[in-house]
Amino acid sequence: MTADAETRDPEEAPAETAFRDEEGRLSHAFVGMVAAAIAAGDEARLKELVGDLHESDVGDLIEALEHDDRPKLIGLLGKAFDFTALTEVDETVRVQLLEELPPETVAEGVRLIDSDDAVYILEDLDEVDRTRILDQMPGADRVALTRSLDFPEETAGRRMQTEFVAAPPFWTVGHVIDYLADTPGLPDTFYEIFVVDPAYKLLGAAPLDKLLRARRTSLLSDILDEDPRTVRATADQEEAARMFERYNLVSAAVLDDADRLVGVLMVDDILDVIEEEADEDLRALGGVTGDEEISDTVLYTARSRIPWLVVNLCTAFLSASVIGLFEATIEHMVALAVLMPIVASMGGNAGTQAMTVAVRALATREIGGHNARRLVRREALVGLANGSVLAVLLGLAAGGWFLNPQLGVIIATAMVVNMLCAGLFGILIPLALDRLKADPAVASGVFLTTVTDTVGFFSFLGLATWWFGLG
Amino acid sequence: MTADAETRDPEEAPAETAFRDEEGRLSHAFVGMVAAAIAAGDEARLKELVGDLHESDVGDLIEALEHDDRPKLIGLLGKAFDFTALTEVDETVRVQLLEELPPETVAEGVRLIDSDDAVYILEDLDEVDRTRILDQMPGADRVALTRSLDFPEETAGRRMQTEFVAAPPFWTVGHVIDYLADTPGLPDTFYEIFVVDPAYKLLGAAPLDKLLRARRTSLLSDILDEDPRTVRATADQEEAARMFERYNLVSAAVLDDADRLVGVLMVDDILDVIEEEADEDLRALGGVTGDEEISDTVLYTARSRIPWLVVNLCTAFLSASVIGLFEATIEHMVALAVLMPIVASMGGNAGTQAMTVAVRALATREIGGHNARRLVRREALVGLANGSVLAVLLGLAAGGWFLNPQLGVIIATAMVVNMLCAGLFGILIPLALDRLKADPAVASGVFLTTVTDTVGFFSFLGLATWWFGLG
Numbered sequence: 001m002t003a004d005a006e007t008r009d010p011e012e013a014p015a016e017t018a019f020r021d022e023e024g025r026l027s028h029a030f031v032g033m034v035a036a037a038i039a040a041g042d043e044a045r046l047k048e049l050v051g052d053l054h055e056s057d058v059g060d061l062i063e064a065l066e067h068d069d070r071p072k073l074i075g076l077l078g079k080a081f082d083f084t085a086l087t088e089v090d091e092t093v094r095v096q097l098l099e100e101l102p103p104e105t106v107a108e109g110v111r112l113i114d115s116d117d118a119v120y121i122l123e124d125l126d127e128v129d130r131t132r133i134l135d136q137m138p139g140a141d142r143v144a145l146t147r148s149l150d151f152p153e154e155t156a157g158r159r160m161q162t163e164f165v166a167a168p169p170f171w172t173v174g175h176v177i178d179y180l181a182d183t184p185g186l187p188d189t190f191y192e193i194f195v196v197d198p199a200y201k202l203l204g205a206a207p208l209d210k211l212l213r214a215r216r217t218s219l220l221s222d223i224l225d226e227d228p229r230t231v232r233a234t235a236d237q238e239e240a241a242r243m244f245e246r247y248n249l250v251s252a253a254v255l256d257d258a259d260r261l262v263g264v265l266m267v268d269d270i271l272d273v274i275e276e277e278a279d280e281d282l283r284a285l286g287g288v289t290g291d292e293e294i295s296d297t298v299l300y301t302a303r304s305r306i307p308w309l310v311v312n313l314c315t316a317f318l319s320a321s322v323i324g325l326f327e328a329t330i331e332h333m334v335a336l337a338v339l340m341p342i343v344a345s346m347g348g349n350a351g352t353q354a355m356t357v358a359v360r361a362l363a364t365r366e367i368g369g370h371n372a373r374r375l376v377r378r379e380a381l382v383g384l385a386n387g388s389v390l391a392v393l394l395g396l397a398a399g400g401w402f403l404n405p406q407l408g409v410i411i412a413t414a415m416v417v418n419m420l421c422a423g424l425f426g427i428l429i430p431l432a433l434d435r436l437k438a439d440p441a442v443a444s445g446v447f448l449t450t451v452t453d454t455v456g457f458f459s460f461l462g463l464a465t466w467w468f469g470l471g
Numbered sequence: 472m473t474a475d476a477e478t479r480d481p482e483e484a485p486a487e488t489a490f491r492d493e494e495g496r497l498s499h500a501f502v503g504m505v506a507a508a509i510a511a512g513d514e515a516r517l518k519e520l521v522g523d524l525h526e527s528d529v530g531d532l533i534e535a536l537e538h539d540d541r542p543k544l545i546g547l548l549g550k551a552f553d554f555t556a557l558t559e560v561d562e563t564v565r566v567q568l569l570e571e572l573p574p575e576t577v578a579e580g581v582r583l584i585d586s587d588d589a590v591y592i593l594e595d596l597d598e599v600d601r602t603r604i605l606d607q608m609p610g611a612d613r614v615a616l617t618r619s620l621d622f623p624e625e626t627a628g629r630r631m632q633t634e635f636v637a638a639p640p641f642w643t644v645g646h647v648i649d650y651l652a653d654t655p656g657l658p659d660t661f662y663e664i665f666v667v668d669p670a671y672k673l674l675g676a677a678p679l680d681k682l683l684r685a686r687r688t689s690l691l692s693d694i695l696d697e698d699p700r701t702v703r704a705t706a707d708q709e710e711a712a713r714m715f716e717r718y719n720l721v722s723a724a725v726l727d728d729a730d731r732l733v734g735v736l737m738v739d740d741i742l743d744v745i746e747e748e749a750d751e752d753l754r755a756l757g758g759v760t761g762d763e764e765i766s767d768t769v770l771y772t773a774r775s776r777i778p779w780l781v782v783n784l785c786t787a788f789l790s791a792s793v794i795g796l797f798e799a800t801i802e803h804m805v806a807l808a809v810l811m812p813i814v815a816s817m818g819g820n821a822g823t824q825a826m827t828v829a830v831r832a833l834a835t836r837e838i839g840g841h842n843a844r845r846l847v848r849r850e851a852l853v854g855l856a857n858g859s860v861l862a863v864l865l866g867l868a869a870g871g872w873f874l875n876p877q878l879g880v881i882i883a884t885a886m887v888v889n890m891l892c893a894g895l896f897g898i899l900i901p902l903a904l905d906r907l908k909a910d911p912a913v914a915s916g917v918f919l920t921t922v923t924d925t926v927g928f929f930s931f932l933g934l935a936t937w938w939f940g941l942g
Contacts, residue, residue: 025839056717064841088717088809143766168483177648180683190680191662191721208679209661212651213804245746246527248739250662252722267738271745275716278749279831286756288822294832294842298849302856305824309861312820316813317868323809331807337808338750339792341815341924342787349758355777356757360750361765368496370535378769385773390780397788410757453812 001143018164021056037082038069043076045222047183051080059088062097071100083109090293092300095124102127106135110145114188116161116269119148123158136277148263154239159273160254160263163187166194168221169203175217176206189266191251195224199377200260202253204228230255240265241273242365281363284441285356287312298361311446319344319453327462329470335402339411344456347418351384351448354379354426359441362434378429383423384416408468414460418452426449485610490528502535509540514868518793522551528746530559533568534766542571547653552702554580558591559560561764566595574600579609581616585659587740587767589732590619594629604860615674619734624743627711628704634658637665640674647677650899662722666695670732675699701726704733704883712744713738752834755912782917790815792922797932806873806891807884807935810882812932818889818923821857825850825897826919830911833901847898854894855887862886881938896922916938 019030030049037045050058050073062070062085070093074081078124083106084093098106098121109120110133122130122145130149134142144162165186167176176193178187181343192207204224214223230253231240232254244252244267283292287308292301323330323340330337358375361367367375391412399408429447464470490501501520508516521544523620531540533556541564543554551886554577557565569577569592581604582591591600593616601620605613615633622628638647639813647664651657663678675695684695701724702711715723715738725734754763758779763772794801794811801808829846832838838846870879900918901911936942 004744021839025836026841028839028841031841054718055718064839066594128814141830177683180680181686186684187676191892197815207660208683209657212648212683213657213678215652224523239609245739247525247741248742249529249737265741267721268716271716271719271738271742274742274745275749275835278753280745281752281829282749282756283809285753287824290829294828294837294846298852298856302853304862305821305853306857308822309857310864311816313817313861313864316816321815323812325488327805327809331802331805334798334808335804337801337811338791338798340808341794341812342791344783344812345544345787345920345924346780347778350776353758353779356754356759357765360753364746365496366765367735368492368499368535370497370499370502375765376771381769382773385769386777386780389777393781393784430527449816 007171007230011094014043019053026060026064027288031061031314033292034061035065035069037074038065038072041076046073046076049078050077055085056088057081058085058279059084062086063089063093069096073099075103075104081109082113084117085116086435090295092239092293092295094121098125098133099129100282103132104136106133111137111141114161115144115148115163115263116159118145119158124147127420128347142281145289151233154237155233156231156235156237156254156265157263159240159269160233160265161187161269164194164253164261164264165190165199166196166351168197169219169221169224171197171220172216173214173218173220173223176211176220177216186437188305190264192228193220194253194261194263196218201303202228202230202255202259202261203252213322231265232257237273238277241277244270245274255273278361281359281441284439285320285359286444287445296308308382314451315446315450318450319457322454323461324459326456327463328467329468335407336461338397339407339449340457340460342398343411343414343418343460344453346390346415347422347452347456348449349423350462351426352385352445353428354423355444355448356381358430359444362430362440367431369436372431376424376431379423379427380420381423382421387416387419390464392420406467407464410463411460414463415455417459418456421455422448422452473626490524492711493578496639497531497535502532505532505544506536506540509536509543509547512547514539514549517544517547518551523633526556527552527559529553529556534560534564535556538567539605541568545576552580554592555584555588558588558592561766562595562719562762563764563766565592569596569604570600573609574603577604582612585632585736586615586619586634586734587630589616590629594620594624611739611782620703625708626704627702627706627708627725627736628734630711630740631704631710631736632658632740633731633734635665635724635735636661637667637671637732639668640690640692641689642691644682644685644689644691644694645683647691648687661735663699664691665724665732665735666691673701673730673732675727681737695893699724702736703728708744708839709748712748714743716745748834752830755910756830756916758916766836783920784919786917786924790892790928793928794865794932797936799940800932800936803941804939805876806875806930810869811928811931813869814882814885815924816857816885817861817865818893818927819920821854821890822897822923823916824894824917825854825894826901826915829898829901830915833905833911838902843902847895847902847919848896851891852894854890854892854897858887858890858894861890876936878935881934883929885927885934888930889927892926893923895920 006337008287020026020029034046037049050061066075099312110121122133134145147159148160148162192205192374193211194205195203197203204226205228206224210223214324229247229249233254233256252265253261254265256262289304291456292304326375394415395408396414398411399405425448429443433440433443489498492498493924505520508520515525534543567615581592593604601618605616619629619633621629635894663676665676665749666674668674675697677691677695681694686772699721700714700718702714704727714720721738725736727733735768760775763775814859816909865886866879869882896919901915902915904911
């Protein structure tokens with residue numbers, strides 16, 4: 001069966017119903033069939049439907065099932081269920097499901113999969129549940145998992161796989177190849193052989209394609225890359241991801257503080273990290289915390305979103321109080337109240353553009369000492385340029401609407417001022433937060449709209465008050 | 472030299488100055504030294520400084536240099552310059568640089584690198600420049616590159632590498648290994664051997680680790696994976712990326728419409744695609760077009776950002792006109808003008824939260840027929856819940872500020888209405904755009920703020936007019 005990214009022949013799909021629709025989404029009909037088989041307790045039918053699916057597809061299927069059907073599916077599949085599938089479901093779903101399954105089932109399932117996947121599954125459980133599961137495992141597995149879990153979250157040590165292939169430098173290529181052919185229990189997938197000394201200090205790495213291209217009689221020490229890119233176990237996963245991206249790696253040795261090889265980071269985990277980090281930035285800019293998932297409940301979602309809204313409520317009061325300064329002016333000229341939100345919101349939009357570019361460039365390390373100043377100047381000039389163009393449009397429209405050319409001039413001036421501020425603060429705020437070691441994606445937005453709202457209202461209403469001699 | 476993601480020993484850095492600072496950014500001092508060597512025309516010094524750097528670091532260096540120094544660097548380095556570095560710089564910088572270099576230099580440089588990198592470098596050039604470079608290349612290279620360039624942008628065919636290792640099914644593992652050791656000119660990196668029939672139809676794939684674990688006497692046909700995940704050359708690169716992510720691939724065969732093997736997609740290119748697509752979503756939500764880069768000029772940046780601002784200016788007028796309906800009310804009670812932006816902006820913030828989650832879930836195919844309805848209900852309830860909590864706060868604060876409890880009740884009611892709309896439209900707008908095959912990330916924001924502004928102003932001012940009998 002060839003799983004094309006573009007088209008999928010319905011004949012080739014598992015069982016009689018296509019598993020995914022043309023858009024790559026899980027098919028409704030297929031989920032229905034699985035649910036029916038679960039309801040009927042039909043083990044054979046379930047294995048026929050789900051048995052051959054990739055673990056990642058099984059993960060999507062679990063998410064699509066009703067809450068109560070999920071543990072039943074795993075129970076009915078028994079040994080045919082690959083726990084790796086649980087790495088592909090939302091955290092909320094995973095944690096609930098693990099709490100409902102018997103600890104010995106989880107312990108047995110987790111023991112059979114790669115250590116990085118096992119850690120990923122266990123790390124979100126609370127201490128008690130996790131210990132209950134680990135206690136059911138054989139000593140060696142328990143020790144290996146516990147060691148990975150002891151590294152802080154979001155470090156390379158947490159993400160690494162502790163299964164790898166290591167060999168001493170004096171082995172020949174032929175010997176390594178024979179060893180690989182003869183040794184059971186090697187990792188499922190590996191892309192390089194690590195060369196180590198007796199204390200497991202890393203001497204180098206030999207990618208498989210180099211190994212295959214070498215003579216059987218060559219020594220590992222002759223063909224190894226002596227300077228492979230490596231990662232400290234305590235390094236942040238994001239730093240590791242940047243390294244993979246920058247140097248196009250597929251795997252990298254993970255070293256402890258004594259330079260001993262303790263594991264390997266694989267590119268598929270890095271792919272997840274990159275996706276996660278991009279997601280976090282995007283959500284942060286949208287005022288959503290990183291761990292919100294679409295499977296969360298109403299209550300959980302509402303709670304996780306409200307702190308951001310409360311902060312915004314406070315800043316909204318701040319800008320309202322600026323308007324409050326000019327109550328007398330507005331009373332004399334209500335047109336000002338009609339027009340003022342335009343100046344404020346345009347500043348917000350332009351500032352957000354500058355901020356978005358800055359936040360992303362900071363995340364990908366594109367902004368440094370050498371170009372920060374140039375970027376600030378650029379944003380100021382862009383704000384000024386677009387502000388001037390829009391000011392003309394806005395001035396003409398507003399002046400025409402209220403048949404008051406002076407009002408047009410005033411709103412146009414306020415617009416230029418606010419757009420300039422928007423460009424400047426759109427880049428300065430993220431830069432400042434980054435320098436203060438705060439995440440620019442999270443907090444830039446609040447500060448920025450506070451600036452653009454207050455400057456927008458103040459410049460427009462202030463200019464009008466002064467010009468028309470009101471207030 | 473071990474390039475740690477966490478720490479980098481200054482002693483181990485190239486030459487005497489650290490190339491990157493602790494944050495992973497290019498060091499100012501290093502760039503200065505390179506610029507000085509360029510100014511002095513000191514070839515030897517340049518090769519000493521830059522010669523051993525990874526091509527990706529050279530790319531960062533090029534971006535950090537002054538405009539005029541860039542072609543000079545490449546000229547002085549001569550054959551020591553690896554054109555792969557150009558895949559790591561911004562499009563703007565790359566195109567300018569390629570236009571300034573002599574076509575024969577580019578042709579020679581591009582000929583020596585992997586075809587996917589060559590295509591990446593050439594694809595952004597205009598027809599004339601590109602032809603001028605291709606004309607300088609030997610026939611076989613030109614034909615291969617032209618074929619890749621004939622595939623539409625952002626397809627797998629454009630991103631694929633045309634160098635791969637293929638073998639017939641009747642070869643033994645030993646034969647393949649000997650072939651790999653004896654054949655010069657194999658691709659730089661490969662992770663699997665493709666098994667093909669005489670017409671280059673794909674029969675299967677043998678990952679290198681499987682090959683190494685097999686007996687030398689086994690036939691390829693016995694060990695191959697008969698159902699490898701493959702991609703059509705015309706498939707969208709984003710679909711290919713989803714497949715890599717879902718099935719944890721490091722490479723995948725690319726097939727033409729007749730199922731013939733034409734190339735291979737590598738995970739490092741997919742990493743770039745994932746980063747690009749996440750970037751595009753993020754920028755689109757911030758009102759920035761996908762191709763804006765931090766190296767763009769003021770004029771280019773201003774021009775590319777203004778269409779979005781003009782659209783927003785129009786919608787801002789729309790909401791202003793809603794306020795205009797209530798001029799008489801505001802004249803009687805200026806407090807309304809002071810408070811109205813709060814209702815509108817809180818709706819905007821809450822709606823953006825819902826929209827951000829929806830846009831991202833649509834992009835990663837997490838929303839499908841099976842959960843869309845549940846998500847709409849969830850967002851409506853979250854809007855209602857958070858709206859109610861914030862309404863109480865806002866009502867008390869506003870009522871207290873203007874010593875008018877009735878005003879507090881009115882603004883609280885308007886707040887609940889607007890927050891409910893914000894939640895509903897925050898998810899319905901992206902869903903509708905997605906169904907209409909429009910990109911939800913690009914257009915959702917405008918529609919959403921139009922809804923939350925107009926509903927916010929109308930509900931608050933309308934309720935006040937009705938309650939106080941003004942207008």
